Amino acid sequence: MTSAPSLADALKARLIVSCQAPPGDPMRHTDTLVRMTLAARSGGAAAVRVNDPEVVAATVAAVDLPVIGLWKDGDSGVFITPTVRHALALVEAGAAVVAADATARPRPDGSTFADLVEAVHAAGAQVMADVSTFDEGVAAAGRGADLIGTTLSGYVPGSPVQTAPDLALVADLAAALTTPVIAEGRIATPEQAARALAVGAHGVVVGTAITAPTVLTRVFVEGLTP
Ligand SMILES: CC(=O)N[C@H](C=O)[C@@H](O)[C@H](O)[C@H](O)COP(=O)(O)O
Numbered sequence: 001m002t003s004a005p006s007l008a009d010a011l012k013a014r015l016i017v018s019c020q021a022p023p024g025d026p027m028r029h030t031d032t033l034v035r036m037t038l039a040a041r042s043g044g045a046a047a048v049r050v051n052d053p054e055v056v057a058a059t060v061a062a063v064d065l066p067v068i069g070l071w072k073d074g075d076s077g078v079f080i081t082p083t084v085r086h087a088l089a090l091v092e093a094g095a096a097v098v099a100a101d102a103t104a105r106p107r108p109d110g111s112t113f114a115d116l117v118e119a120v121h122a123a124g125a126q127v128m129a130d131v132s133t134f135d136e137g138v139a140a141a142g143r144g145a146d147l148i149g150t151t152l153s154g155y156v157p158g159s160p161v162q163t164a165p166d167l168a169l170v171a172d173l174a175a176a177l178t179t180p181v182i183a184e185g186r187i188a189t190p191e192q193a194a195r196a197l198a199v200g201a202h203g204v205v206v207g208t209a210i211t212a213p214t215v216l217t218r219v220f221v222e223g224l225t226p
Contacts, residue, residue, distance in 0.1 A: 007066055007096060007097065007126060007146070008146070008147070008180050008202065010046055010047070010066060011046050011047060011066075011147075011180070011182070011202060011203040012180075012202060012203065013197055013202075013203065014045075014046030014047070014203050014204075015044065015045050015046060015193065015203070015204055015205075015206060016045060016046060016047040016048065016049055016068065016182070016203055016204065016205045016206075017036075017037070017040035017043075017045040017047075017048050017049070017205075017206060017207070017210055017211060018048070018049040018050075018184075018205050018206065018207030018210075018211065019033050019036040019037045019040060019048055019049070019050050019059075019207075019211045020033070020049070020050065020051045020207060020211070021033065021211075021212070021214075025214050026214070027211075027212075027213065027214065030054055030055050030058050031058070033050060033055050033058075033059070034055070034058045034059050034062050034063070036211050037050065037059050037062070037063045037065070037067075038062065038063055040065075040210070040211075041063055041064075041065050045065065046065065046066075046203065047065050047066040047067070047068055047096075047097075047203075048063065048065055048066075048067055048068065049067075049068040049069075049070065049099065049205055049207070050067060050068070050069060050070075051069075051070050051071065051072050052071055052072075053069070053071060053089045053090055053092070053093040054093075056069035056090055056093040056094060056095050057093040057094055060093065060094030060095070061094075066096040066097065067094065067095050067096055067097070068095065068096070068097040068098075068099050068128055069090035069093060069094075069095030069097070069098055069099065070090070070098070070099040070100070070130075071086040071087075071089065071090055073086060077105060077106075077108070078101045078103065078105050078106070078107050078108065079101070080099065080100060080101040080130055080151075080152075081098060081099060081100035081101065081116070082100075082101065082107055082108050082109070083107060083108060083109040083111060083116075084109065084111050084115055084116050084119045085109070086100075087100055087116050087119060087120050087127075088119060088120070088123055090125075091120060091123040091124065091125045092123075095125055096125060096126065097125060097126045097127065097128050097146070097147065098116075098120045098125055098126070098127050098128070099127075099128040099130055099149065099151070100113070100116055100127060100128070100129065100130060101113075101130050101152065102129035102130055102131050102136055102137075102139070102140040102143075102145065102148075103130075103131060103132050103133075103136050103152055103156050104135075104136055104139075105156070112143075113129070113139075113140060113143055113145075114143040114144070117143050117144040117145060118144070121144065126146035126147070127144070127145045127146050127147070128145065128146065128147040128148075128149050128182065129141075129143075129145035129147070129148050129149065130149050130151035130152050130184075131148060131149065131150065131151070131152055131153070131173075132150075132151075132152035132153045132154070132155065132156035132158065132159035133153070133156075133158060133159050133169070134169060134172050134173060134176070137150075137169070137173040137176075137177065137181070138173075138176060138177065141177045141178075141179040145179060146179070146180075147179065147180050147181075147182050147202075148173055148177060148179050148180070148181045148182065149181075149182040149183075149184045149205065150165075150166050150169050150170055150173070150181070150182070150183055150184055150185055151184040151185050151205070152185070153166035153169050153185055154166060154185060154186065155185075162186075163186065164186060164192075165183060165185055165186045165187045165188075165192055165196065166185065166186075167183070167192075167195060167196055167199050170183045170196055170199055170200060170201050171199040171200050173200075174199065174200025174201060174202075175200060180202030180203070181200065181201055181202055182201060182202060182203050182204070182205055183196035183197075183201035183203075183204045183205065184204070184205035184207075185205075186208075187204060187205070187206050187209065188208070188209045189209070193206060
């Protein structure tokens, strides 16, 4: 008898599409975001990454793919699933994986990342640690994270600000860890996604380049400005 593939197996060498829209964006509309996840599935994505428990629940109901849920609350400091309460709300909404900030910064409820991992595991889901540096990735793996994402490199002081994806961080973490490393952040072309796998990524998350028409339109408009 063959057992069902693990979540990590299902993500191996595959694309995860991040379907999110910032506050104020016309695409920030639950049904619209769910439609984007359905389009991602039609295009061959292995999983989707979505923000907010309401969108997680609607996506879980509509799309037969693993849902990586996060809850952005605020816009400074630790704001991606900042507390245990946020994490458990995502599990309650049906997320298979809870993505959470695993940087070294203090969390607003005084909890630790290890507390969040323990609570999410006890509730039956997995954790994707969003990190900005090598040391944070190693620490998150040591605290039991199931996936390590390079999501926050370039967005937290102490990590390199660049327009390209941080494939050096992907490579360094993949070489050091047995925990699967997911390349995420500023992957803008299929070639960059393939390169991420070539340097050791287990899977690749792409957001803006697929699901952000407002940003992509602006890039073209600015390209036409002399
Ligand atoms: C830094 C931060 O808040 N990143 C967020 C994390 O969920 C999203 O805004 C990004 O779109 C996502 O990481 C995918 O990255 P990109 O859109 O560059 O492909």
